[in-house]
Every structure is written in C-alpha cells, then in structure tokens.
Amino acid sequence: MNATPLAIRCRDIVKTYDTGGQVVTALNGVNLDINMGELMMLVGPSGCGKTTLISIIAGILDQTSGDCELFGENLLTLRSKDKLRFRAENIGFVFQAYNLLPALNAAENVSVPLIINGVKRGEAERRAAQMLEKVGLGERTMSLPAQLSGGQQQRVAIARALIHSPRLIVCDEPTSALDHESGQNVMNLLKAVALDQQRVLVIVTHDARIFNFADRIAEMDDGHIVNVAHSAAELK
Amino acid sequence: MNHIALKMLMGDKGKYLGIVMGLTFASLIMTQQPAIFIGLMARSYSFISDVGLPDIWVMDPKVQFIDDIKPMQETELYRVRGITGVEWAMPLYKGLLKARLTDGAFQTCNVVGLDDTTLIGGPAVMLEGKLSDLRRSDAVIIDIDGASEKLAKPAATPDGKKTPLKVGDSLELNDRRAIVVGLAKVTRTFQSQPVIYTTYSRAKSYAPVERKMLSFVLVKAKPGQDKAELVKRIVAITGLEAYTQDDFKKLTYSYFLKNTGIPINFGITIALGFIVGTAIAGQTFYNFTLENLRQFGVLKAMGASNSTLLRMILLQAVVVGSIGYGLGVGIAALFGFLMRHSILAFKMPWQLLVFSGGGVGLICVMVALISIMKVIRLEPAIVFKS
Structure with a gap:
C-alpha cells in the first residue's frame, strides 16, 4: 500500500485546439497520478502533448474536458483571482529558454515570485540573494542574464522557481540548451535543492541523459500516456 | 512590480529613448505651434491691451475689430x-x-x-x-x-x-x-x-x-x-456700439479666427504633430510591448494578474509620457525664450500647457490601451513555446 499523498491527479484530460476551423486534439484522455516527493518526467516525440499536459497541470491552460486536481484543488473550478493566487503560491517554473527578465539582475529576477506574492522588494531581494547562494551563484547576484552562461542562467531560473517554496515545480526542457556537464549539474541541483517530501517535480524533456534522475517516466505519444516506467530501461 | 516595470522600460535604452523622443516631438509641436498661434492672436488685440486705462470702448456699430476703423x-x-x-x-x-x-x-x-x-x-x-x-x-x-x-x-x-x-x-x-x-x-x-x-x-x-x-x-x-x-x-x-476692454479683445481675435486662414494652418500643423507623435510613440511603445510579451507571459504564469500587468504598462506609459511632455514643453519654452527679442509671436499661457499635456496624455492612454489589450489576451502558456 502506497502511503505517499497524491499531489497531482489527472483523469480523462482532453485538450483540443481550434486552428482556423480545424480541430486539433493535443491530449486525448490522459490519466496520470503523481505523488508528493516524486520527480516525474514526461517524455515523448515533439507534438505528443507533453507541454500541453504540464500547462494544464500548472493551471496556465484550461483543458477541454476531464479533471485535473493539484494538491486536491481542481484549478478549472477556481475563480480566476483564486487560480492566480494558487499559482503564485504553489507553482514554480523552469523554462527551456530560462525566460529571465533581461533588464533585471540575478537577485531581482529571483525575487519576482516573492514580489508577486506581496513580499516587499528589499526583503524579497535579500531572500533572493540567499537562494542564489544555495544554487552556487552567491557572487553573481548583481549580474544581468546576458552576463551569465547558459548553465548559470538556468541556475538563476531554478532559484526563481524555488524562492517562494512552491509545492510543484514544473520544468520544461531544463537541460536541452545546456552541455552534458551543465545539464547534469542542473539536475543534481534540482534533485538536491528542489525535491523533498513536501514537493513534486514534473519535468518535460527530450534529454535521455537525465532520465536516470527520474522516479518515474511517463512516455507520451499522440496525446496519450502510453507507458509509465520507473527507469529509462523500461521505456518502449 | 513598479520597479520591475521601470526596469523593463529602461532596460533597452534605444527603444526607451525612441518612445521618449516620439512623445517629446509630439509635445513640442503641440506646445510650440499653438504658442506661436496664441502669440499671433494676442497681437491682434495688443493695441487694446496697451491702451489699458479705459473700461469701455465706444465705436461705430459696423466695426468688426480694432483695425477696422469706421470714423464717427x-x-x-x-x-x-x-x-x-x-x-x-x-x-x-x-x-x-x-x-x-x-x-x-x-x-x-x-x-x-x-x-x-x-x-x-x-x-x-x-x-x-x-x-x-x-x-x-x-x-x-x-x-x-x-x-x-x-x-x-x-x-x-x-x-x-x-x-x-x-x-x-x-x-x-x-x-x-x-x-x-x-x-x-x-x-x-x-x-x-x-x-x-x-x-x-x-x-x-x-x-x-x-x-x-x-x-x-x-x-x-x-x-x-x-x-x-x-x-x-x-x-x-x-x-453706437460699446464693448468692455475684454469683450473688444474677444471681438477682435474672433474676427481673425473666423476670417483668416491662420487657425486652420496652425491647426493642421498641430494635428500633424499629434498624428506623427502618436505614430512614432505608439508604434515604438507597441513594439516594445510586443517584444516583452514573453516576459509578461512569464509574469502571468507566475501568478501576476491582468490588473498588475495593466498597472505596469500604465506606469511605463505615464513615465515616458511625463518625460516626453516635460522635454517637449521645455524645448518649446527655451525656443520662446531664445526668440523673445525677435519678431516672432510666442505666448505660452498655462492653459496651453494643459492642452499639450492633455494631448500627450491622450497619446499615452491610446498607446497603453492597445498594448494592454494585447497583454490581457496573452495566454501564459506562451512561456513554454521555445
């Protein structure tokens, strides 16, 4: 019997897009459970629906039908304001292209989620500097994104995703723009700093070099989850 | 978030200066040209102002303005x-x-x-x-x-x-x-x-x-x-006809307004300044917003509300508007000061500053509204597109 509490529960998720009269089905009845403290990877070919699924899980895209509960909350039924607050408090994002604000320095970038959550700027930047220390960038708090390497920028992005202690961290291709060593470092960092029993990580990736970091790997194809494996060796 | 909005605005110096210059140009044209117009119109009744002592001017009923002499x-x-x-x-x-x-x-x-x-x-x-x-x-x-x-x-x-x-x-x-x-x-x-x-x-x-x-x-x-x-x-x-001093001034400049091509000529210049200023500032500001859409998307994904983003854009518009307005009015005032001993007519009453401020404000509001609509319609899922 599995006593680990359920973090994410997706049932019969369908998502269709209307592209100028033509209906495209991105997700076609996806079922997925993810436990607290788990690092789940979503893998599969381009266009299989991975990004659509994490967008729905993270509450930044509404499904066409089906239920998706995040920490027991059905985001689809929340009022827009409550959904925003839920997202601001509970979700951290790490993007493939880092998506740091180019005009802000590292500490300011990391402080953004705290500021959105109403923390005063000075306090937010102080805590951001501490978080940057944790990810090994204590000396680069004043650096602009353009002055940092790809790996450093991704570490800033991870610090930003963690600063407000969210319960879900969603990562979209966090290592695909990095070399092997930087990619491994980023994953080590994510696993060491981000993952604990109060948190869940969902990572969308094509990068087979990092599959071994996953607790489980959900393999997707054509809008379905076709296989859930516990290691890369079990993938189809 | 105000700090972030300002940093985003001023982060790209070239674009920031482009927006400010557009608004400065609009503000300058909307202040300097009307100032010349007002100066010119004020000259139409300057003789009445100079003869300051009498309260009332009495004249032949057919007189239409100060230089239209119908002897009695x-x-x-x-x-x-x-x-x-x-x-x-x-x-x-x-x-x-x-x-x-x-x-x-x-x-x-x-x-x-x-x-x-x-x-x-x-x-x-x-x-x-x-x-x-x-x-x-x-x-x-x-x-x-x-x-x-x-x-x-x-x-x-x-x-x-x-x-x-x-x-x-x-x-x-x-x-x-x-x-x-x-x-x-x-x-x-x-x-x-x-x-x-x-x-x-x-x-x-x-x-x-x-x-x-x-x-x-x-x-x-x-x-x-x-x-x-x-x-x-x-x-x-x-x-006979009689007017108070102020009414006689009004009669005189009304005559020039109605019977000369001066207002329409200046009006066209002012309108062009407004249109060109709107086009330059509007396009630059809109492009600035478009180029920052992903950044706004990131903020949206992280939980920033539409109203927060709206305030950020409005703040950006107010800042560039204020700077552009200040520079434009300042340049216009400097122009007037430098030309004070020349034949040029130039008068800049406070009402003109309100007018040009309103014009620049209108440009900023229009530009901000267009940008805000784009940001409000923005799907935060855009952040996952590479």
Whole structure:
C-alpha cells in the first residue's frame, strides 16, 4: 500500500485546439497520478502533448474536458483571482529558454515570485540573494542574464522557481540548451535543492541523459500516456 | 512590480529613448505651434491691451475689430460724456497713414491721436522722452521697434546697418513735418507696422480731411458703476456700439479666427504633430510591448494578474509620457525664450500647457490601451513555446 499523498491527479484530460476551423486534439484522455516527493518526467516525440499536459497541470491552460486536481484543488473550478493566487503560491517554473527578465539582475529576477506574492522588494531581494547562494551563484547576484552562461542562467531560473517554496515545480526542457556537464549539474541541483517530501517535480524533456534522475517516466505519444516506467530501461 | 516595470522600460535604452523622443516631438509641436498661434492672436488685440486705462470702448456699430476703423462724428464724444455712470470719455484717433522717410521711401504707419489735454491712451512704457512732450510743436512718439526697423534711416553703405530713428529726428506725415520727441515700448501689433503717437488734433491734421474723424471714444466708468450695465446704456442712448476692454479683445481675435486662414494652418500643423507623435510613440511603445510579451507571459504564469500587468504598462506609459511632455514643453519654452527679442509671436499661457499635456496624455492612454489589450489576451502558456 502506497502511503505517499497524491499531489497531482489527472483523469480523462482532453485538450483540443481550434486552428482556423480545424480541430486539433493535443491530449486525448490522459490519466496520470503523481505523488508528493516524486520527480516525474514526461517524455515523448515533439507534438505528443507533453507541454500541453504540464500547462494544464500548472493551471496556465484550461483543458477541454476531464479533471485535473493539484494538491486536491481542481484549478478549472477556481475563480480566476483564486487560480492566480494558487499559482503564485504553489507553482514554480523552469523554462527551456530560462525566460529571465533581461533588464533585471540575478537577485531581482529571483525575487519576482516573492514580489508577486506581496513580499516587499528589499526583503524579497535579500531572500533572493540567499537562494542564489544555495544554487552556487552567491557572487553573481548583481549580474544581468546576458552576463551569465547558459548553465548559470538556468541556475538563476531554478532559484526563481524555488524562492517562494512552491509545492510543484514544473520544468520544461531544463537541460536541452545546456552541455552534458551543465545539464547534469542542473539536475543534481534540482534533485538536491528542489525535491523533498513536501514537493513534486514534473519535468518535460527530450534529454535521455537525465532520465536516470527520474522516479518515474511517463512516455507520451499522440496525446496519450502510453507507458509509465520507473527507469529509462523500461521505456518502449 | 513598479520597479520591475521601470526596469523593463529602461532596460533597452534605444527603444526607451525612441518612445521618449516620439512623445517629446509630439509635445513640442503641440506646445510650440499653438504658442506661436496664441502669440499671433494676442497681437491682434495688443493695441487694446496697451491702451489699458479705459473700461469701455465706444465705436461705430459696423466695426468688426480694432483695425477696422469706421470714423464717427466728434459730436458722439459729447453724447457719451453726458451719459450717467461715465467718469470720463476721451477721443482716440487711429488710422493708417504713410510716413515719408529721409531717403524718400514711404512706410505705412499706425498713427494714434490721443486726447490733447489728458493724453489718455498713450504708451505705458517710455524709453526716451516723456509722454507730455507730445504737447510740443509737431511732436510725435514712435515705438522702438518701428524706429529701429521700418522707420530706420538707410545705411550709408549697401552692407551697412540702418540707423534707428532717434529723438530729434524728423519725418513727414502727409507732407507735414513730425518731430520725434520720444521712443516708447509697445506690444507688437498683428501687422507689425510702426506706431506713431501724437495728439488728437495733430493726428487729424496729418490725416486726409474727412467729415468724420473720431475712431473711438474711450470711456472710464464711475467707481461702483457696473460696466456691462454702462455698455448697455451707451448703446441704447447713442446707437453706437460699446464693448468692455475684454469683450473688444474677444471681438477682435474672433474676427481673425473666423476670417483668416491662420487657425486652420496652425491647426493642421498641430494635428500633424499629434498624428506623427502618436505614430512614432505608439508604434515604438507597441513594439516594445510586443517584444516583452514573453516576459509578461512569464509574469502571468507566475501568478501576476491582468490588473498588475495593466498597472505596469500604465506606469511605463505615464513615465515616458511625463518625460516626453516635460522635454517637449521645455524645448518649446527655451525656443520662446531664445526668440523673445525677435519678431516672432510666442505666448505660452498655462492653459496651453494643459492642452499639450492633455494631448500627450491622450497619446499615452491610446498607446497603453492597445498594448494592454494585447497583454490581457496573452495566454501564459506562451512561456513554454521555445
């Protein structure tokens, strides 16, 4: 019997897009459970629906039908304001292209989620500097994104995703723009700093070099989850 | 989030300056051109302003503006003097006469004839000589600009400078000698002709003989007398037209507004400034928002509300608008200051600053609205697109 509490529960998720009269089905009845403290990877070919699924899980895209509960909350039924607050408090994002604000320095970038959550700027930047220390960038708090390497920028992005202690961290291709060593470092960092029993990580990736970091790997194809494996060796 | 909005705005210096320059240009055009227009319009009634003492101007009913002289019989002066509530009433001659200069050239001048006894209506600022010197034989007082420019003596050499007319010099008005006894500072008139002050009786002798010579009757109301009431009384009793000083100014500039192409010419320039300013600032600001859409998407994904983003964009628009407006108005004011001694008409009342501020504000609101609509429609899922 599995006593680990359920973090994410997706049932019969369908998502269709209307592209100028033509209906495209991105997700076609996806079922997925993810436990607290788990690092789940979503893998599969381009266009299989991975990004659509994490967008729905993270509450930044509404499904066409089906239920998706995040920490027991059905985001689809929340009022827009409550959904925003839920997202601001509970979700951290790490993007493939880092998506740091180019005009802000590292500490300011990391402080953004705290500021959105109403923390005063000075306090937010102080805590951001501490978080940057944790990810090994204590000396680069004043650096602009353009002055940092790809790996450093991704570490800033991870610090930003963690600063407000969210319960879900969603990562979209966090290592695909990095070399092997930087990619491994980023994953080590994510696993060491981000993952604990109060948190869940969902990572969308094509990068087979990092599959071994996953607790489980959900393999997707054509809008379905076709296989859930516990290691890369079990993938189809 | 204000700090983030400002950093986003000023992060790209080139684009930031582009937006500010666009708004500066719009603000400059919307301030400088109307300032010239207002200055020009103010010149249309500058003579009324300069003759500051009377409360009421009485004239022929057909008069449409200050330079539209329809002479009256001198008996009208005595009729006005007899009206209850009139403290005093003085005659004023105003007419265009040709002055013959020392080199034989002719120059049309605005000749003003003042009441021989009181000299009411004379220039307020005497630079040389005294107003009372007009009582001397053949005496005239000339405005300093006219004396230095149009009435100046020709240069001795082709490249030389003209010699300004000075006290003691003479000129001819309608074949009669006039001796300069003083120089006065008067506000430039719309036609910018030299102004020659003399006494009423001497002005009549300079002017071609006509049955009617009285241009205006200048009236001072008795203390406590309601001016509007007195105007009505004068009109009712004499059958002439009468205006308070302010109403006569309004009548004059209204005439120029309605009957000249000046307003439409300036209006087109101002409208073009507004359109070009809107286009430059609008396009640059909109492009700036478009290029930052992903950043706004990131903030949206992280939980920033539409109202927060709206405030950020409005703040950005207010900042660039304020800076652009300040620079534009500042440049316009500097332009006016540098040109203060030239012939250029330039007047920048506070109402104009409100007008141009409103124009720049309107541009910013329009530009911000377009950008805000784009951001509000933005799907935060855009952040996952590489």
